[in-house]
Amino acid sequence: MHAYLNAAGLISPQRTFENDFSCTLNTQGAAILPAIEPDYKGLINPVQLRRMSRILKLGTAAAQLCINNAGGRQPDAIIVGTGLACVNDLEVFLKSVIETDEQGVSSIPFINSLHNTVAAQVARTLKIQSYNNTHCHRGASFENALLDALMLLHEKEHRQILVGGIDEFSRHYYNLLTTKVTSGEGAGFFLLSDLPAGENSVKISAVRTFYAPGEDFIPRFLAEQHTPVHHLDAALLGMNGAPGDDALYRRLIDCLFPPGTPLITYKHLCGEYPTSSAFALALAARAIAAGAFPPPAILRPGKPATPHKVLIYNHYQNCNHTLILVEKAGLM
Amino acid sequence: MEKTTLVEQLKTQIIEALLLEDLTPADIDPAAPLFVEGLGLDSIDALELILLLEKQYGLRVEDPKERRDALQSVNAMADYILSHTKNEG
Numbered sequence: 001m002h003a004y005l006n007a008a009g010l011i012s013p014q015r016t017f018e019n020d021f022s023c024t025l026n027t028q029g030a031a032i033l034p035a036i037e038p039d040y041k042g043l044i045n046p047v048q049l050r051r052m053s054r055i056l057k058l059g060t061a062a063a064q065l066c067i068n069n070a071g072g073r074q075p076d077a078i079i080v081g082t083g084l085a086c087v088n089d090l091e092v093f094l095k096s097v098i099e100t101d102e103q104g105v106s107s108i109p110f111i112n113s114l115h116n117t118v119a120a121q122v123a124r125t126l127k128i129q130s131y132n133n134t135h136c137h138r139g140a141s142f143e144n145a146l147l148d149a150l151m152l153l154h155e156k157e158h159r160q161i162l163v164g165g166i167d168e169f170s171r172h173y174y175n176l177l178t179t180k181v182t183s184g185e186g187a188g189f190f191l192l193s194d195l196p197a198g199e200n201s202v203k204i205s206a207v208r209t210f211y212a213p214g215e216d217f218i219p220r221f222l223a224e225q226h227t228p229v230h231h232l233d234a235a236l237l238g239m240n241g242a243p244g245d246d247a248l249y250r251r252l253i254d255c256l257f258p259p260g261t262p263l264i265t266y267k268h269l270c271g272e273y274p275t276s277s278a279f280a281l282a283l284a285a286r287a288i289a290a291g292a293f294p295p296p297a298i299l300r301p302g303k304p305a306t307p308h309k310v311l312i313y314n315h316y317q318n319c320n321h322t323l324i325l326v327e328k329a330g331l332m
Numbered sequence: 333m334e335k336t337t338l339v340e341q342l343k344t345q346i347i348e349a350l351l352l353e354d355l356t357p358a359d360i361d362p363a364a365p366l367f368v369e370g371l372g373l374d375s376i377d378a379l380e381l382i383l384l385l386e387k388q389y390g391l392r393v394e395d396p397k398e399r400r401d402a403l404q405s406v407n408a409m410a411d412y413i414l415s416h417t418k419n420e421g
Contacts (some may be wrong), residue, residue: 107379189394
């Protein structure tokens with residue numbers, strides 16, 4: 001199963017909503033990296049905008065950016081991955097339930113508090129009246145959405161699928177975390193198809209999720225994809241600065257990736273959040289299309305001048321481990 | 333309460349309840365229809381307005397026809413509030 005990524009729209013703590021992936025904004029030492037938001041009035045109908053909470057605005061605008069970048073192509077289906085969904089709005093709703101003693105609760109906080117609200121709102125805005133699904137699987141939510149899309153394309157049920165990964169910073173969730181790392185947020189939407197749309201299309205060759213995997217799951221995954229490690233032009237790693245979390249990546253750097261393989265990191269640019277791999281996918285797709293990763297993302301430079309085949313490896317709190325293999329469309 | 337005072341109060345409450353952040357009370361024509369034309373409100377807004385009448389004025393509008401009439405415009409809302417609070421008094 002594979003898919004072609006033909007367009008992306010990303011709102012993140014970098015200026016990616018302007019399709020600027022230089023990632024030059026200095027995020028050193030920040031505890032929280034808030035998303036840089038566009039002027040929503042240019043992307044969302046003002047009548048719809050007034051009732052939207054922040055995460056809805058982030059998601060709907062990122063989806064619209066993706067469609068704009070795709071030249072207005074209409075998706076047949078929408079699939080969203082989110083770890084925390086509309087948790088901030090859920091807090092507002094539950095608070096109103098308590099304050100009103102369950103009598104006369106306003107409908108807007110309820111509508112905005114549901115896990116599938118973002119997908120529903122995007123579908124309403126873009127008039128997607130077919131398949132609509134939201135996956136909530138902690139740190140593998142976005143990858144599950146991708147897998148769903150790959151299966152739909154494989155079964156030829158749909159030809160153009162809008163896939164998103166979205167999470168918003170939550171102060172309460174952050175306070176509950178035992179290991180504090182730089183927290184982020186973002187909304188990334190991708191238009192996937194069974195056919196490439198142009199020379200900037202990127203092929204998603206494989207997506208795999210693991211829960212508490214054994215030692216050699218990455219070599220086994222690469223063997224299944226007939227991709228020896230030395231064929232990788234870059235490894236994009238989800239290092240987040242926490243010594244415990246990063247130890248797993250360090251072990252891979254020491255044991256798996258030869259010195260010539262460039263190593264790229266991204267969470268110092270977007271922060272840690274359950275669907276941060278959507279940022280990684282957008283970064284990898286842009287690097288493959290542009291021929292280079294932005295210098296602030298490079299942890300260890302390597303030999304290949306242009307990245308054609310990239311492995312994205314992320315783990316979330318050492319529970320959800322995910323792999324995405326992306327490559328230039330047309331590579332054999 | 334005088335109807336003119338009540339109308340101005342309702343405009344402020346409607347802006348707050350329906351998150352009409354770009355509007356001021358002066359922008360709302362009290363005689364204009366609230367739905368489709370005028371403010372262009374929809375069914376979710378109707379729920380919020382029913383809730384507003386209940387929370388702010390203690391009025392439960394359960395009959396669908398009565399509800400439709402009461403939510404025609406800001407003036408109609410004010411008339412409904414005045415007639416029902418007077419009756420109770």
